[in-house]
Amino acid sequence: MAEKPEEPKKTVRLPKGNTEPIGDAGLNELALNTNFTTEYLTELQGRQGSLNYQKMAKSDTQTGMILSVYKNPIKSANWTIPDVDDATDSEKKAIEICRDWFFERYEVDFYSQLSGILSCLEYGFSAFEQYYRLVQYSGGKYFMPVLEQRMQTSIENIYPDKGIVQQITIKRGLVDIPMDNMVFFTLNRSGMDYRGEPILRNGYSAWKNKNYYEQNLGMGINRNAAGVPHMEIPEGTDPESDDYIATESLLKNMTMHENAYMITPKGYTFLLHESKFKPKEVMDVIQAYDTMIAVSTLSQFMLLGQGDKGGAYALSRDQSDLFLDALNYIVYFIEKCFHRQIIIPFLNINFGDSVDASKVRLRGLNLNKKAGNELADVLMKLTPQGYITPTIDDEITLRKNLEMPDLSENQIQKRRAKEEEEEPVKQEINVDNIKLAENRNDERKKILDREIKNIHDVMKANLYLIKDKFVADIRKTMNKGSVEIKGLRSIEISSTKYRTALEKKLAWLANMGWNRAKKQAKKNNVKLSEEIIKMAEDFNPQNLTDKELKEYILNEATLLTDDQVQSMSSRAIATASSGPIKGLSVNQTIANVEKVIEDFIEGQKVSTGAGLAVVGSINFGEAKFNKQISDKLWGYRFVAVDDNNTTQICSSYSGKTFSVDSIEMSDAAPPLHPNCRSHLEPIYKTSEEKPEIDDYVPPPSIRKQKSVY
Template sequence: MTAPIKPPLHPLGVVNEHQYGTLVADVYEHVPDLLYPNSVEIYSMMRRDPRLAAVLAGYTLQLRRAQWQLDGTGCRPEVVQLVADGLGLHVKGQDTETGAFRRGVSWNEHLRAALNCLTFGHAGFELVADVSSGVARLVTLAERLPQSISAIHADPRTGALLGVDQILTSQQRSPQIPADRLAWYCHEREGSAWQGVSLLRPAYAPWLIKREMQRVHAISNRRWGAGVPVMEALPGTVPTPEQMRQAQEMASAARAGDTAGAAAPPGFTLRIAGLSGAVPDTLAFLDWLNREMSAGALMQHLDLGQGGNGGSRALGTAFIDSWTLALETIGEQIADTATRQIAARIVDWNWGQDEPVPVVTVAGVGSRREVTAESLDLLLSSGALSADPALEAWVRREYRLPERTEPPPAPTPPAPEPDDNSPEPEPEPDPPASPPAPAVVARRASRRPRKQPPPEQLTLPIPAAAGTGGGDHG
């Protein structure tokens, strides 16, 4: 038997020798405006674009509508309940509805703020606990906006997050928040780049060109929508430079309106010239830029049916499937960060690092099946569901049916199953067979009763029979 190999205890290499978020330029970003922290301002402007706003809403609203729960498998009940109360989550497997959380963290509000990591690449929160009751309870997840972060520090060897610095103009000393007090959501991190990569990064070039094309299209409509006034000299006249200057001033002063008008100077005539010749199709180019921005976020289904472009149901399903896969991946990433950096720290505060940690889970991302009466009937008839009081209350609430006035009947307990070791009951003897009934042959009665022959009339005295007694007497 060979000896075990000694495992490595310390790293020898480095993730990156430069610190991201400091004055050292990010060598992986070739656009100067997108170097962190300047990129925060650019992404703040990009998220106001109508198409990019629809892209972000398509991701964030689906994730916020998903089913977020706390899975306490393998954990003690008191541990699960403390973490669930701190995060404002329901425990998986508990169908009973609880009251609203008045203290602590609202998970819905925290998730809304945490999804800003899709816009800026990262979203940070500072954990604050309350120990007045003898138990460390999470009471605040204070948001630390990306606009307030001046530097992000990471371990150059392992790439682990060490902490962040904030920019505060009202104080002489900016706060430094260590990593053990932070919940840091990061999208598509590379190495020690804890500022992450924005979901809007692939759309930067189309967005930049789109802004310029919108200005060009607006100027074109404003310039050529009502025509351009032109002063033309009458044939046979040679205007002086002073007359040309006056004609130019009058043409430049002409405006379009309901009561607008102009008088031509002597020797000139006023003409409204319109646009002639072929011009670039700016609207088609803007539509193409919108499609590029949607494709960068795997949301091509937004363009189906737009601008005269159709799309089959199969094509739309393929687009939705790829987008749903991206949604599920981001949801699992958010859940993993919440488990490791929030739930685990609540457990560490109270029971130490050897205690099992409940897991934040997400389900139903990008899918919401409509429950109809037909589907309920199919589920009940197949045995997949049972008609319990909770299901009945939900059906009455969803279909706006009146509440039950009397309690539901108690369910009939199932018959006990026979034990394998119990003796089988003796079969009951069969009852004695009864003798067969005599066969009755049915005869059809005649319509009229049959007449009987009259009885034979006898005459007295009865003559002696011939040949009786002796022979003849003489």
């Protein structure tokens, strides 16, 4: 049989090119200090850009509202690491360990961590430094990932080519962090620009112009009230003469107050020209810029009821789906980044190839229904602001989203007829009542800032004293050969002196609050009994005659000292026990322990505790005094310290009134969150007529921002 002829061999040609790239992301000639950014505005590049986005997100109510519209549905999704049906034993264990670590054992609550991740919406990126901690699980030891956020405003430079991130730290100045240690959540990344592009980017120009007009509005209102000063001087007056210079200085520095007057020499005639400033026209411009910010950021969803349309557009299925698609994209983006940068490295370190990484995933579940609930909350929140005028069409779509029963045709027709009869009413802004109790509020802010610093210093001084003895005892225990957690935990720590010192300080603050409330009551002509006047005049907490005030001070001091000392000791013991495992000497381990303790003492937990202790003690002292004269009060008015640090929940409550002893007032009683400086101002029957009482209850998305109970 003849052999089959051999087929000619085919030549396989590779595409022309190299195994290494020749080009890069491309030069941006408008870039400042770095060629990796795609941003053309220098004010939005690098760290300066993050600072500007921070101002935009924190100081503007419209921007804050837009961000909450995006963030709240995502936060309210059911986040978990779910089980899978076909998982092996190793995979089941990996899922269990991951879920327990991130949602139960990790010292930072997952949803707090999620808030940090979601800050990429306003900054374009969020950054975390990742390192590993040795943790014991059911007989085995695992290296568990620890994520610590690095604030966007502290990131000086990102050099992908060098593999480093430069951060401005609190204590050590500028440091280089290897990019391998960093986890980035970057929105809309182009090329090598790790800072990305935030959802606020297209609204920046409108926000900047709006700020300009708001400043002009304030100056215009002031000028409108005071008029334009004019001085007619004798003809021939030398511009270099003392009289001319003094007159010019007088006009430049003229201010209006209750005792304003002017004495002029003969020949000098003083006049005030009435200003032709029209606040409404400026307010219209500001409102137009608000609309631009909303439209650029939330597209059709926020266009509802905007501009001169009178009513709301129908919240159609297409618009709802568009909003939901955006939310789902962000959830998927977080899931993917978390999986690639955190879960996969964890699995590789601890399980090698025995686990299929695709089965261990972070998931944000049930977003659709949660988003429907948030949609209702959005309508509720935007309605009083005047951005949305809900219509029957909005309700129809909302009912579908929430799977509620449909309205009957008869109900729909009646509602449509009623809407046609009613003219939409625009909410008027009272420019004369922007701030409440302004002088007292400014004074209070100064007192709080001063006392928070004092209490913070007291806390740090006492914790450093505890630290010195504690570290010495750890060294002594380790030198004896005991390095296990059980042995280290047996070291006794005494916080009695610290607690006693804090009790006296808090009692002094509570008395300050009591006395400030008493002084204010006297100013408002409230007659006080001798018993009330002397009720709390003792700075020793053990001798306070008001039982509830005494219990509050002793309880607060105990909780604060125990919490701080326990947190400090837990971190120190964890560091001490892991040192020998890593092969460190006793001296090296002790050095690490001292650093961990010092970082804790100088860190956020202690400073936050100082703020809460001061505000809580002063407010409680005021509340206890005012309770004695409740029959002389109409109720209380919520007053927030009005500056760039004012939170959304305090802004929401600001100006609202509450009846005495109402449930709503108890829920609104500050402090509402760490660093809260708000308070409840009494409304005296002797000073004003009975106001309209709000007993305000904020929307759920605002209420859940309360973190102090």
